[in-house]
Amino acid sequence: MSGQEAKENWEPKIVAIVCNWCTYAGADLAGISRIQYPPNVRIIRVPCTGRINPFYVVKALQEGADGVLVSGCHPGECHYLSGNLSARRKFATLKRFLSYIGLEGDRTIFTWVSASEGERFAKVIKGVTERVTALGPANKLVKKL
Amino acid sequence: MENIQKKLREEAGRLLEEKKVDVIVGYEAGTLPATATPCFITLPEEAQKLVWNSFCTQNLAKFVHDMISQHRNAQKRVKPEDRKKKVVGVVARGCTSRSIVLCLQERQYNRDEVVILGVPCTGYVERKKLSAALGGEEVLEAIVAGDSITVKTPAGEKKLALKDALADCCLTCRFNNPVISDVMLGENAAPMDADREYEEVTAFENLPIEERWAYFEKEMAKCIRCYACRQACPSCYCAICFMDQSQPQWVGIGEDATDTQVFQLMRLYHMVGRCVDCGSCVSVCPMGVDLRKFLKKLDKDGLEMFNNRVGASMEDVPPLSAYSENDKDDFIFNP
Known part of the structure; x- marks a missing residue:
């Protein structure tokens, strides 16, 4: 594929780091219910959003992800009671700091999707893909190999 | 200042004489003119070496943590009944005392392992x-x-x-007097210009995003990754820093510009609710990277989002060590 062609056919790569108990089950439900959503997302399953080191997000961006989505249980519904509440503080500060140093806010997106919200999961992925597509390929903080 | 220095020497000598402390961390005159360097004093007669002036730069809380944790590690091989406690005395200005508060909140050592000799501060010469x-x-x-x-x-x-x-952090310092102390030497110093502390950050926030990124890129391009900032920072006390870890290797070890950016970005981010703005990292940086512009933002966020000023009091827990059901949800994506 020539460079020009590659540019035209560009599709965003999105890393979704999701919690095992809610969003992963939500994605499963979306799949079982045959709800269509863009195939740009690569899902990584973790036990809980509280287990996500903010470094994962930064590292994904450095390794070439065009967008990173982090999703877990709604506040108050965490399988481990408070994992997502501490995660919320971490990500609130991380998101602010990343946009402060000049990374587009839409590259890092945080949301909650519960196990029964297959519909919402599809909507989230659609929304994230649209936003990241609008931004174009990531060029900040990306390691060129 | 002369007066405070005299009192400091007396008090340090007395504490060592009475064996209330095993060692005192303070400043002595540096080898170059107009400098002061950290020193460790174990004998009462050495207390005359101590100085207190506008050239005392480093945050000494770093050494308190180092000494206590090293001592504790060494004690692991001693029978429990024979273990000895090591008490460290420290000359602490406002920012040093806040670092100590933070270490105490993060349970790094106990309050009775440290004796704080509080000194009022009018800022140091950078x-x-x-x-x-x-x-x-x-x-x-x-x-x-x-x-x-x-x-x-x-x-x-x-x-x-x-x-x-004077260092930038001193000009707009809010806590130039110690927040906790066992012995306070001298009267409290006059407040600095604390109302303007976030002026620089606000100005930077209002720049267009591309200019902010260009500035970050430019500043980080100066960094040679000597890790002096990490070595000097009182909040950087991890036994194994993420930079030294090889499994996983978080950050590449090559010359790649993004590796440097990611290193700096993550070291800065580790300071959320933990940076006391003592300026130690800025003063040791051999390349003059403008770290404060980014650190101060984290401080501002901590205040705006969680109403927390780092190390201001023992009751104020670090924001990322706590959570609340009512935390703001405005950054959450809702399609």
Whole structure:
């Protein structure tokens, strides 16, 4: 594929780091219910959003992800009671700091999707893909190999 | 200041004599003119070495943590009944005392393992700023008197306003007097210009996003990854830093610019609710990276989002060590 062609056919790569108990089950439900959503997302399953080191997000961006989505249980519904509440503080500060140093806010997106919200999961992925597509390929903080 | 220094020597000598502390961390005159360097004192007669002036720069809380944790590690091989406690005395200005509060909140050591000799602070002279104000001339002698600093250089004498030589973090410092102390030496110092502390950050926030990124890229391109900032930072006390880890290797070890950016980004981010703005990292940086612009933002976020000022009091827990059901949800994506 020539460079020009590659540019035209560009599709965003999105890393979704999701919690095992809610969003992963939500994605499963979306799949079982045959709800269509863009195939740009690569899902990584973790036990809980509280287990996500903010470094994962930064590292994904450095390794070439065009967008990173982090999703877990709604506040108050965490399988481990408070994992997502501490995660919320971490990500609130991380998101602010990343946009402060000049990374587009839409590259890092945080949301909650519960196990029964297959519909919402599809909507989230659609929304994230649209936003990241609008931004174009990531060029900040990306390691060129 | 002379007065405080005299009291400090007396008090330090007394504490060592009475064996209330095993060692005192303070400042002694540096080998170069107009510098002060951290020193460790174990004998009462050595207390005369201690100085307290406008050239005392480093945050000594770093050494308190180092010494106590090293001692505790060494005690692991001793039978429990024979273990000894090591008490460290420390000369602490506002920012040092806040770092100690943070370490205590993070359970790094106990309150009875540290004796705090509080000193009022009127700001310290930043070497790089002074040298820039002098146009790079060598400093032979410097005397601070009131609001001005008189510097002797090979070309002659120069008189500068003190605020042109004081570190940026000192000019807008909110806590120049210790927040906790066992012995307070001297009267509390006059407050600094704390109302303007976030001016620089607000100005930067209002820049267009591309300019912010360009600035970050430019500043991080200076970094040679000597890790002096990490070594000097009192909040960077991890036994194994993420930079030294090889499994997983978080950050590449090559010359890649993004590796440097990611290293700096993550070290900065680790300071959420933990940076006391002591300026130690800025003062040790050999390349003059503008770290404070980014650190101060984290401080501002901590205040805006969680109403927390780092180390301001023992009750104020670090924001990322706590959570609340009512935390703001405005950054959450809702399609």
